[in-house]
Amino acid sequence: MNVLGIETSCDETAAAVAAGPRDIRSSVIFSQVELHGPYGGVVPEIASRCHVDSLPGVIDEAMRTSGMAWSDLDAIAVTHGPGLASSLLVGMATAKGLALRLGIRLCASNHLEGHIYSLFLAGGAPGIEEACPFVALVVSGGHTCLVRVEGLGKYGLLGQTIDDAAGEAFDKGASLLKLGYPGGPVIDRVARGGNPGSVRFPRGRVRPGPGLEGLNPDLCFSFSGLKTALLYHLRDNPAEGNPARTADVAASYQQAIISALVERCDAALRDGDRCIGACGGVSLNSALRARLGELAARRGIRLLLAEPKHCGDNAAMIAGLAAAGRGIWDETAFLADADPSLPVC
Ligand code: KG4
Ligand code: ZN
Numbered sequence: 001m002n003v004l005g006i007e008t009s010c011d012e013t014a015a016a017v018a019a020g021p022r023d024i025r026s027s028v029i030f031s032q033v034e035l036h037g038p039y040g041g042v043v044p045e046i047a048s049r050c051h052v053d054s055l056p057g058v059i060d061e062a063m064r065t066s067g068m069a070w071s072d073l074d075a076i077a078v079t080h081g082p083g084l085a086s087s088l089l090v091g092m093a094t095a096k097g098l099a100l101r102l103g104i105r106l107c108a109s110n111h112l113e114g115h116i117y118s119l120f121l122a123g124g125a126p127g128i129e130e131a132c133p134f135v136a137l138v139v140s141g142g143h144t145c146l147v148r149v150e151g152l153g154k155y156g157l158l159g160q161t162i163d164d165a166a167g168e169a170f171d172k173g174a175s176l177l178k179l180g181y182p183g184g185p186v187i188d189r190v191a192r193g194g195n196p197g198s199v200r201f202p203r204g205r206v207r208p209g210p211g212l213e214g215l216n217p218d219l220c221f222s223f224s225g226l227k228t229a230l231l232y233h234l235r236d237n238p239a240e241g242n243p244a245r246t247a248d249v250a251a252s253y254q255q256a257i258i259s260a261l262v263e264r265c266d267a268a269l270r271d272g273d274r275c276i277g278a279c280g281g282v283s284l285n286s287a288l289r290a291r292l293g294e295l296a297a298r299r300g301i302r303l304l305l306a307e308p309k310h311c312g313d314n315a316a317m318i319a320g321l322a323a324a325g326r327g328i329w330d331e332t333a334f335l336a337d338a339d340p341s342l343p344v345c
Helices: 033-039 044-066 085-102 111-121 166-176 183-191 224-236 243-268 286-299 316-323 330-335
Strands: 003-007 012-020 023-031 075-081 105-110 134-139 144-151 154-160 275-279 302-305
Touching (some): 003 044, 003 316, 012 316, 044 085, 075 111, 105 111, 105 316, 105 330, 111 134, 111 144, 111 316, 134 243, 166 183, 275 286, 286 302
Parallel strands (some): 003 075, 134 275
Antiparallel strands (some): 003 012, 134 144
16 A cells, blocks of 8 residues: 655654555655744744645655655555644645545544554564564653553553653753753763763652553653752752763753653563563663663563654654554544544553
């Protein structure tokens, strides 16, 4: 099945063509990061306007570089949630219009399932059935959750953040450290020259209580206290203008985020699990990748990582997932609305 995938859930305008579940023929991503940089985070109104402007060109480019003609397509797949409502709507309206015009099938896809699926687009990745059961850490600027994967479409939510996403913690931390936006890549780089043991930041344990919706608090995350701890630390120990201190604080702050992620992964794994997977923008973090590698080696399981080009938001994961038959199809997809808080299962 040949699928054109469209992804506009946040601040990346993306389109891709798949000729089968793992056969990605083209993938185009237009990042809006420079537009949002001055605001230190994604501004929904700017994001949706930019999707309107750039999506037609991004789709054209994806079609052109795929080597396919419009008449070769069997379906259009589009992310319908979770994400920013006004951003999702641009992709959905475009996908519905195109599918109607071309007289082909429409598929509405789950963005979080797409991120998990991105693990299987990597060269050398096992088949999904071969990797199962496994635990997936979905970690980005908008999401932080742990998912048990028993098969394609068989997911169980194990834990999630009760406040900020890990990527938000990186972005807000970098802003407090005056390192710029987006924070993840710059903290990753600056932290390499610092001592991660120099400041002891909290690991954000979650207490049992309301709001967890039956999830195990030991598998949930909280990053808002960490951000406040950094604020107070910098107030009492200013680091501005002191690159060595900035590197130490950045390394310690990054260590706190990563330890929280890796410790929850460790706690989520059960005997018989074959892999631990990490996907989403934050899974690009070099220290996180190294720590997950150590965890996988210690537990005797395989580490699954998405390729860097498939870590951040992309449409290849949406096209591939639809080509694998997942998602909401046809009439139900035409009737589907954008669902900003769509859960993974
Ligand atoms: O998946 P993504 O591109 O978009 C969302 O769906 O949010 O993730 C973006 C997030 C940002 O918060 C960014 O700071 C973070 O991923 N990020 C990183 C790294 N590269 C990007 N975080 C830590 N280390 C990195 N190397
Ligand atoms: Zn995402």
